[in-house]
Structure formats: C-alpha cells, structure tokens
Amino acid sequence: MLLVRILFFCCIVFVSFENVCAQEGWEDVEDQKDQLYSSVLDLKDGIYRTFDEFKTNSPFNTTDFEIRRKNLYVEDTNTTWLQVNEEKIWGCYNEGKIYVAQDGGIWKDVSIGRLLQFATVQIRQMLNTSQMYGVSNKEVEILKQYFIDTETGEVQELNSRNLASYVEQEIELKNYKAKNKANKLAQTILLLKSYNELNPLKIRQNE
Numbered sequence: 001m002l003l004v005r006i007l008f009f010c011c012i013v014f015v016s017f018e019n020v021c022a023q024e025g026w027e028d029v030e031d032q033k034d035q036l037y038s039s040v041l042d043l044k045d046g047i048y049r050t051f052d053e054f055k056t057n058s059p060f061n062t063t064d065f066e067i068r069r070k071n072l073y074v075e076d077t078n079t080t081w082l083q084v085n086e087e088k089i090w091g092c093y094n095e096g097k098i099y100v101a102q103d104g105g106i107w108k109d110v111s112i113g114r115l116l117q118f119a120t121v122q123i124r125q126m127l128n129t130s131q132m133y134g135v136s137n138k139e140v141e142i143l144k145q146y147f148i149d150t151e152t153g154e155v156q157e158l159n160s161r162n163l164a165s166y167v168e169q170e171i172e173l174k175n176y177k178a179k180n181k182a183n184k185l186a187q188t189i190l191l192l193k194s195y196n197e198l199n200p201l202k203i204r205q206n207e
Helices: 002-030 052-057 159-168 181-198
Strands: 046-048 063-069 069-074 079-085 091-094 098-102 107-108 116-129 135-147 155-157
Touching: 046 052, 091 159, 098 116, 098 135, 107 116, 116 181, 135 181, 155 181, 159 181
Parallel strands: none
Antiparallel strands: 046 091, 063 069, 069 079, 091 098, 098 107, 116 135, 135 155
C-alpha cells in the first residue's frame, strides 16, 4: 500500500512539472533576449549594388569606404571622399557588420539571421501652431523598424502581422502569447531575434 502511494505521488509531481515547463517554455526564450545571435560571417568587405550580389558574396566595390552618420563615402584619392547615392546600392559589409540602404541612408543590421533587422531615422518638418508664438517649424524624428527576408530579398516593416508567417513555422514560437500588449513592438523584436537563432543567415560563396 505504501508503494502505491509513493508511485501515485511521483506521477502527480511529474505531471505538474511537465505543465510548468510547458507554461514557462517561452520564458526560456525571453531570457535569451540579451544574447544576440552570432555567427562567423564569411562575407567580403565591400559595397553591394543588389541583393543578388549580397547573396552570392560578390561586392562590386572593395575600395576603402566609410560610414559617417547615416551616409556612405568611398575614397576617391588620398584626400578626397565621395558620398555614395544610397538609392543606387543594396548595402555594404564592413568589419563584421552588415549595413542596408533604405530611406535615404545606410543602417546597421542589429539582428542577423534569415531575417535582417534594422531601423531607420528620418527627420520631418512639422508645423507647430501656438497662440503665443504663432506658426513655427519643428523637426521630428520618425523611427521605422524593418526586416529583410534573405531568402527572397523582400523588405517589410517590422510588426506582428508581417512576422506572423515566419513565427508560425517554428513550434517553439508559434504558440507565444504576448505578456504585455502595451509593449508589442519590443516583444515583436524579441520574436524576430528568437526566430533568427533557429534560422541562421545563409550566404552562397562565390567561387
């Protein structure tokens, strides 16, 4: 009789532990939010005109270049640097970092995997009207979050709707429910980083 009671108690403990693990499975993923996905990228330093050049690791320009604030410059002579028209290129790779051209600038990817995440900042002039000072111009920074699917080259705005089709492919992520709906963007970014941990960036080596 004592043995039966012990076995019954062990079954209850095992079932309870299994339920706790199921509920806290996503919390384990959230605990990794400060651990960015890292890999040794065998990309060539240089400027890529197109997405295909990036995917085949074939930069068209490998001369010295610099990124100053949000603009890209290439060395023309020992004393002269020329600004690159960001609308004419896809991006660049420099010192282990991937940069993407978007919204009139060049921006660093902050999460690297199948999906490349980056943010752009644009300055907009807005009219500010007040009874005391009348009408005046006010500069406002507009921050936008994007991601690029490195399988297709498609650029999308980063939000839960656009990310949903990727998350649903992963059993570990598809059942996630946001804990804090007020901070939805931050949790969407966390989901993207977790997706990238499961889906690393793949680059075809150009022979």
